[in-house]
Amino acid sequence: MTLLVAEHLRKQFGGVIATDDVGLTVDDGEIHAVIGPNGAGKTTLIAQLAGELEPDAGRISFGGTDVTRRPVHERSQLGLARSFQITSIFRDFTVIDNAALAVQAHRGSSFHFWRNARRDPQLREPAREALAAVGLGGRADAVAGELAHGEQRQLEIAMALATRPKLLLLDEPMAGMGREDGERMVGLLRGLKAGHGVLLVEHDMDAVFALADRITVLVYGRVIASGSPHAIRNDPRVIEAYLGDTEAAPA
Amino acid sequence: MRRSVAAVVLALVVALLVAVPLLARALDQPFYVTLFGRIMIWAIAALSLNLILGYGGMVSFGHAAYLGVGVYTVGILSAHGIENGYVQWPLAIAASALVALGVGAVSLRTSGVYFIMITLAFAQMLYFLGVSLKAYGGDDGMTLAARSQFGHWLDLENSVVFYYLVLAVLLAFHALAARVVNARFGLVVQGVRVNERRMRAIGFPTFRYKLAAFVIAGAMCGVAGVLLVNFTKYVSPAFMHWTRSGEIMVMVILGGMGTRLGPALGAAVFLLLEEVLSGYTEYWALFLGPVLIVIVLFARRGLAGIFEPARSSPAPES
Numbered sequence: 001m002t003l004l005v006a007e008h009l010r011k012q013f014g015g016v017i018a019t020d021d022v023g024l025t026v027d028d029g030e031i032h033a034v035i036g037p038n039g040a041g042k043t044t045l046i047a048q049l050a051g052e053l054e055p056d057a058g059r060i061s062f063g064g065t066d067v068t069r070r071p072v073h074e075r076s077q078l079g080l081a082r083s084f085q086i087t088s089i090f091r092d093f094t095v096i097d098n099a100a101l102a103v104q105a106h107r108g109s110s111f112h113f114w115r116n117a118r119r120d121p122q123l124r125e126p127a128r129e130a131l132a133a134v135g136l137g138g139r140a141d142a143v144a145g146e147l148a149h150g151e152q153r154q155l156e157i158a159m160a161l162a163t164r165p166k167l168l169l170l171d172e173p174m175a176g177m178g179r180e181d182g183e184r185m186v187g188l189l190r191g192l193k194a195g196h197g198v199l200l201v202e203h204d205m206d207a208v209f210a211l212a213d214r215i216t217v218l219v220y221g222r223v224i225a226s227g228s229p230h231a232i233r234n235d236p237r238v239i240e241a242y243l244g245d246t247e248a249a250p251a
Numbered sequence: 252m253r254r255s256v257a258a259v260v261l262a263l264v265v266a267l268l269v270a271v272p273l274l275a276r277a278l279d280q281p282f283y284v285t286l287f288g289r290i291m292i293w294a295i296a297a298l299s300l301n302l303i304l305g306y307g308g309m310v311s312f313g314h315a316a317y318l319g320v321g322v323y324t325v326g327i328l329s330a331h332g333i334e335n336g337y338v339q340w341p342l343a344i345a346a347s348a349l350v351a352l353g354v355g356a357v358s359l360r361t362s363g364v365y366f367i368m369i370t371l372a373f374a375q376m377l378y379f380l381g382v383s384l385k386a387y388g389g390d391d392g393m394t395l396a397a398r399s400q401f402g403h404w405l406d407l408e409n410s411v412v413f414y415y416l417v418l419a420v421l422l423a424f425h426a427l428a429a430r431v432v433n434a435r436f437g438l439v440v441q442g443v444r445v446n447e448r449r450m451r452a453i454g455f456p457t458f459r460y461k462l463a464a465f466v467i468a469g470a471m472c473g474v475a476g477v478l479l480v481n482f483t484k485y486v487s488p489a490f491m492h493w494t495r496s497g498e499i500m501v502m503v504i505l506g507g508m509g510t511r512l513g514p515a516l517g518a519a520v521f522l523l524l525e526e527v528l529s530g531y532t533e534y535w536a537l538f539l540g541p542v543l544i545v546i547v548l549f550a551r552r553g554l555a556g557i558f559e560p561a562r563s564s565p566a567p568e569s
Contacts (some may be wrong), residue, residue: 044355050450050452054451069393071448071451071456072451072452073451073454073455073456074456074458076451076452076453077454078310081452081453084449084452088446088448088449088452089446089449090442090445090446090449091446092441092445093441093442093445097438101438101439101442101450101453102453102454104438105450105454106436106453106454109389109435109438109439110435110436110460111435111463112434112435112436112456113427113430113431113434113436113437114430114431114434115434115435116430116433116434117433117435117438118433118438159449159453160453162453163453163454168259171544173414215284
């Protein structure tokens with residue numbers, strides 16, 4: 001089943017066309033990776049899909065609903081979750097509070113003024129499950145800002161999962177990770193396929209080729225190729241554009 | 252450990268406040284009832300600002316406006332002979348909430364310096380509106396004939412009765428605030444302070460929660476205004492001047508933003524410093540400045556931070 005459809009997306013910043021007629025789909029149960037050199041417009045694309053940026057043209061539909069003009073929080077309510085390239089957690093809060101807040105956003109109204117939300121099992125138990133799913137079960141009571149970098153990246157995913165999404169937009173989940181943390185993250189992401197669609201933006205090519213069912217290659221805001229990992233690996237345009245761009249980049 | 256220290260401090264403060272009228276009578280110093288009554292009224296104002304400034308991170312620089320709306324609603328009704336407290340008080344609180352709703356609906360669309368400036372501008376508009384109300388004293392202000400009438404069971408003209416009413420309101424608001432900040436609503440407001448972008452990404456429509464917090468704080472500050480006008484029996488635009496807003500903010504920062512006891516402690520320290528130092532010099536604020544600088548530089552959680560546990564400390568769990 002196709003969850004997300006983006007068609008003819010276009011976004012321009014002054015003279016720079018960051019997204020140029022981009023179309024892609026993400027199905028339930030698949031990992032669709034978006035790769036490309038720095039400045040290819042990957043994060044701009046994610047921001048449009050998540051609702052933080054409004055495209056200048058084009059259409060985004062999610063689960064059959066046109067969400068092109070819907071704000072971020074409404075898309076989240078429909079089941080579209082994202083994680084951030086630069087860790088974006090509630091640093092002052094405990095780890096479990098971070099996840100519980102994400103649960104709370106999807107469990108009834110938050111206009112409750114009296115009952116202690118930190119003692120509400122309806123919020124705490126799903127939060128614990130989300131933490132356990134990413135391997136942070138033992139760190140629930142730590143202060144989020146004091147976690148190690150790899151753990152903060154895991155918490156990013158846990159918060160997205162705690163919203164019970166249908167689709168995850170993951171913006172470089174492995175950014176800044178060492179090899180060991182990276183391998184653990186690959187295992188975690190592989191496990192997410194069951195029950196979620198995943199749009200994965202990632203620089204780590206080993207991880208991308210190990211995980212992705214489909215790969216779309218973005219260069220200067222344009223899709224230059226899209227297909228199976230095998231096809232992408234052997235696509236001369238991809239090899240040329242990707243390598244060429246790296247070599248042409250000024251030192 | 253610190254949690255229990257905070258509980259002991261709270262108990263001591265409450266015991267002291269309960270004892271003030273008795274001590275004042277024993278020492279034949281009725282002045283203390285007035286002094287601590289005034290401190291508690293400003294503590295209520297500071298408590299309300301702390302909800303949005305300390306917990307919500309909304310730097311409202313016009314909080315005295317809601318105090319002023321409470322003051323003027325009671326004053327204007329009283330000037331027209333309506334002295335019934337059951338009419339005055341609900342109308343005054345509703346008026347403060349309504350003004351906060353209007354100001355919040357506009358200003359919360361901005362953030363940072365723009366938010367500070369817009370809230371300040373709205374408050375100054377209300378200040379000049381007060382100045383222009385010649386029928387109600389204009390610049391000079393206006394004296395009230397009597398305090399709000401609640402019937403024989405609650406005689407506000409009796410200064411000790413009035414004192415205990417103020418204390419009851421302060422304690423009720425303190426308890427309410429302590430519940431709210433740990434309830435679902437309070438966690439959302441704090442989440443917005445820490446990372447509003449992420450709050451939207453996980454599915455919260457943040458604007459409506461910020462606006463609700465802003466209105467609640469405005470209404471609570473309106474109650475402080477109602478108490479203040481009954482306390483002074485005097486209506487004046489000076490209550491809404493931007494320096495008043497600044498003073499409430501200083502009380503919150505001095506006592507500790509986002510702490511439970513901070514606002515009340517800040518109000519007490521601020522007004523006691525003023526009381527003592529203004530006996531020596533009219534430039535007493537010269538001494539307040541360095542104190543504030545030290546607090547901001549070395550004790551971000553203010554005076555209450557000395558004994559109150561940080562909010563990020565692991566909370567007791569189900």
